[in-house]
Amino acid sequence: MARTQGSHSDITGPRVRKAALRLFASHGYAAVSMRQIAGEVGVQAGALYNYTPDKQSLLFDLMKGHMDDLLAARETAPGPVEPLAALENFTRFHIRFHHDRPDEVFISYMELRNLSPENFKEIEGLRRLYEDQLEAILRRGVELGAFEVAEPKIAAMAVIAMLNGVNTWFREGGRLSLPQIEQLHWDMVRKAVSAPELPNHG
Amino acid sequence: MARTQGSHSDITGPRVRKAALRLFASHGYAAVSMRQIAGEVGVQAGALYNYTPDKQSLLFDLMKGHMDDLLAARETAPGPVEPLAALENFTRFHIRFHHDRPDEVFISYMELRNLSPENFKEIEGLRRLYEDQLEAILRRGVELGAFEVAEPKIAAMAVIAMLNGVNTWFREGGRLSLPQIEQLHWDMVRKAVSAPELPNHG
DNA sequence: GGGTTATCTGAACGCCTGTTCAAATCAAAG
DNA sequence: CTTTGATTTGAACAGGCGTTCAGATAACCC
Numbered sequence: 501m502a503r504t505q506g507s508h509s510d511i512t513g514p515r516v517r518k519a520a521l522r523l524f525a526s527h528g529y530a531a532v533s534m535r536q537i538a539g540e541v542g543v544q545a546g547a548l549y550n551y552t553p554d555k556q557s558l559l560f561d562l563m564k565g566h567m568d569d570l571l572a573a574r575e576t577a578p579g580p581v582e583p584l585a586a587l588e589n590f591t592r593f594h595i596r597f598h599h600d601r602p603d604e605v606f607i608s609y610m611e612l613r614n615l616s617p618e619n620f621k622e623i624e625g626l627r628r629l630y631e632d633q634l635e636a637i638l639r640r641g642v643e644l645g646a647f648e649v650a651e652p653k654i655a656a657m658a659v660i661a662m663l664n665g666v667n668t669w670f671r672e673g674g675r676l677s678l679p680q681i682e683q684l685h686w687d688m689v690r691k692a693v694s695a696p697e698l699p700n701h702g
Numbered sequence: 703m704a705r706t707q708g709s710h711s712d713i714t715g716p717r718v719r720k721a722a723l724r725l726f727a728s729h730g731y732a733a734v735s736m737r738q739i740a741g742e743v744g745v746q747a748g749a750l751y752n753y754t755p756d757k758q759s760l761l762f763d764l765m766k767g768h769m770d771d772l773l774a775a776r777e778t779a780p781g782p783v784e785p786l787a788a789l790e791n792f793t794r795f796h797i798r799f800h801h802d803r804p805d806e807v808f809i810s811y812m813e814l815r816n817l818s819p820e821n822f823k824e825i826e827g828l829r830r831l832y833e834d835q836l837e838a839i840l841r842r843g844v845e846l847g848a849f850e851v852a853e854p855k856i857a858a859m860a861v862i863a864m865l866n867g868v869n870t871w872f873r874e875g876g877r878l879s880l881p882q883i884e885q886l887h888w889d890m891v892r893k894a895v896s897a898p899e900l901p902n903h904g
Numbered sequence: 905g906g907g908t909t910a911t912c913t914g915a916a917c918g919c920c921t922g923t924t925c926a927a928a929t930c931a932a933a934g
Numbered sequence: 935c936t937t938t939g940a941t942t943t944g945a946a947c948a949g950g951c952g953t954t955c956a957g958a959t960a961a962c963c964c
Contacts, residue, residue: 512911528815530733534952546954547912555952610812613730654878654886657871658864665863676856684856692894714941736922748924749942757922 515541516551520558525603529559529614559611560619566604567626573597574633583641587693590634591686594663599678605667631656638693648695659689717743718753722760727805731761731816761813762821768806769828775799776835785843789895792836793888796865801880807869833858840895850897861891 519540523532534555538545552558579589598605612620635656641647649655663685670681721742725734736757740747754760781791800807814822837858843849851857865887872883 526815528730528732530730531816533950535950544913545952546914549953550911613728614733650889651878651886654883655890657867658887658890661867661870662860662864664867665859668863669859676853681856684853685860687852687898688857688860688894691896691898692890694893694898696889696893696896735920737920746943747922748944751923752941 512541512543512547513551516548517558517562521562521603521607524559524562524611525606529555529607529611556614556616556619559607560615560623562604563608563611563615563619563623564626566601566608567623567630569601569604570597570630571626574630579637583637583644583646584690586637587634587641587647587689588686590637591659591663591689592682594660595666595678595682595685598664598667599670602667605664609664631660634659641693647693649693655693659692662688714743714745714749715753718750719760719764723764723805723809726761726764726813727808731757731809731813758816758818758821761809762817762825764806765810765813765817765821765825766828768803768810769825769832771803771806772799772832773828776832781839785839785846785848786892788839789836789843789849789891790888792839793861793865793891794884796862797868797880797884797887800866800869801872804869807866811866833862836861843895849895851895857895861894864890 516537519537520532523536523540534548535545537558538548541548548558552561574593577593579586579593608623612623615623635652638647638649638652638655642649642652666681666685670678672678676684718739721739722734725738725742736750737747739760740750743750750760754763776795779795781788781795810825814825817825837854840849840851840854840857844851844854868883868887872880874880878886
């Protein structure tokens with residue numbers, strides 16, 4: 501036996517990436533073997549090397565694809581210019597986009613240390629581009645008097661960290677829906693970057 | 703050769719845990735071998751089994767120890783009762799405590815999936831106890847009119863996620879000191895849970 | 905229907921894995 | 935100085951690892 505029925509590069513390729521994504525996300529890159537991935541695809545381990553030069557590239561391609569998708573999604577739908585609206589747009593976009601890709605998000609944060617130095621550098625560069633977008637929104641909002649933020653860079657990191665948190669615990673079917681979570685987080689983000697209310701001891 | 707000079711259970715034991723902690727944090731649990739840990743301690747792999755029944759227990763003990771330390775630290779220094787002061791106390795404590803233990807924090811978040819189901823359950827239970835403390839502070843603040851938070855549970859998760867973010871990017875010696883980071887984050891947390899200012903288009 | 909080529913198998917390569925254990929060694933007690 | 939017991943070695947176990955490749959097979963083109 502060798503080539504089995506209905507096998508195609510166009511079919512097997514995506515199936516390899518999909519299996520790798522799922523397995524890397526649930527067990528971790530180092531804990532998953534090429535034979536496990538092959539098993540999930542229904543193929544022998546050797547066949548994987550028609551679709552990736554090695555295991556490392558498989559991980560990198562998944563991360564790179566995710567970051568490219570993220571930046572592309574931001575580009576195709578540019579947000580409003582007005583700072584508050586832009587920040588709301590960013591917040592809601594971030595929560596939704598990441599919620600739709602839990603596995604990609606997970607490995608893109610957890611498996612950074614398993615990247616070779618040059619691959620790490622590239623992924624970090626793309627992530628930086630994304631973070632800079634939020635920082636720019638905050639900085640502009642400060643200039644226009646819409647926000648009160650002492651350190652836009654730190655605030656950007658803080659907001660992203662807070663929004664990323666959603667992915668770690670939110671599960672569909674709970675007490676609150678994703679739109680509700682989205683609204684609650686937008687409320688907190690908006691307040692966090694606004695001028696504080698005057699204490700009135702009321 | 704066998705037992706080398708100056709060897710003791712009291713010495714080797716901590717050294718094993720320390721080496722495991724360092725290696726797990728930098729390469730990941732699955733990517734680190736018992737022989738690597740032994741090498742760092744200066745001992746053969748077999749000797750490790752005088753100090754841990756298996757690799758899994760080594761990971762679990764590190765996590766359990768970290769969570770116990772965390773809860774013990776909170777207990778020995780109970781915060782103020784007044785909600786705003788309690789929240790500030792919690793925020794500053796969280797940032798400082800976690801900053802002092804980057805490796806423990808890292809593995810306690812990253813290696814959860816490498817725990818056996820029962821071990822996972824135990825660690826999650828301890829983490830829950832900690833999160834509940836913040837939730838209780840928020841809930842009490844809402845009751846007393848100090849905070850305006852629609853969902854204390856979600857707000858607690860959001861605040862913790864934001865504070866955890868510090869550990870992922872903050873490095874000593876940068877433009878801002880840890881006390882400054884602490885202050886900036888406290889500003890954001892305080893505002894995020896407060897009543898929003900009235901829009902005045904000023 | 906025959907030839908070509910992309911695709912896949914199955915076996916092999918050298919090496920590493922967590923764990924066990926008899927034997928060797930050393931520290932301390934009597 | 936001898937005995938005792940804790941500690942460590944070093945080898946072994948059974949199996950898994952990423953990767954390579956000659957040969958087999960099936961899909962496609964003419």
